[in-house]
Amino acid sequence: MEILIPGLILVALMVWASTRIKRNAAKAFEAEHIEGVGFELEKPDGFLNRIDARDGYLFDAYSKEFGTGSAAELRLATAVVFQSDNSLHEAATLEQTRLSNSERSEQFELDGSDCIIITGEVVDEGQSFDVSEKVISRDGQTFVLRIEALKGQPTDLQRKIEQMLLSFGPK
Secondary structure (H helix, E strand, C coil): CCCHHHHHHHHHHHHHHHHHHHHHHHHHCCCEEEECCCEEEEECCCEEECCCCCCCCCEEEEECCECCHHHCCCECEEEEEEEECCCHHHHHHHHHHCCEEEEECCCEEECCEEEEEEEEEEEECCEEEEEEEEEEEECCEEEEEEEEEECCCCHHHHHHHHHHHHHCEEC
């Protein structure tokens, strides 16, 4: 009996802690508004924003889901934002040259910034990825949002990628 009461208290604390951890982990994958240095975007649900972005990236996120088959170790999608030292057209041309089957949209204006959207494909780790990039330039600064998704991703993920791409803009 003397062991039963502390044991029940310990079990109750473990259940409480486990529930809190699960709730906080689920919140990390919820949609949120991200404001970075010189840019902002809407991160859709199902993506996790890394707190310590990899070197050179102002924003770094990945999807909750993984690929299947030979791509089971890879995330379905990743998204990064980085600042380019090049002008809008130079940055767009550099990004476009690394892609195969690439297409480039006409330059357009968004909230006083010049933008170009590039789509294409890239092969990495033996897997083929659809790539969507948005290059924006404002006040001499050029930012690039690059989203890479495994080929054949679900329609829901495509919608989320388009949402993130459209929401990316200058701050």
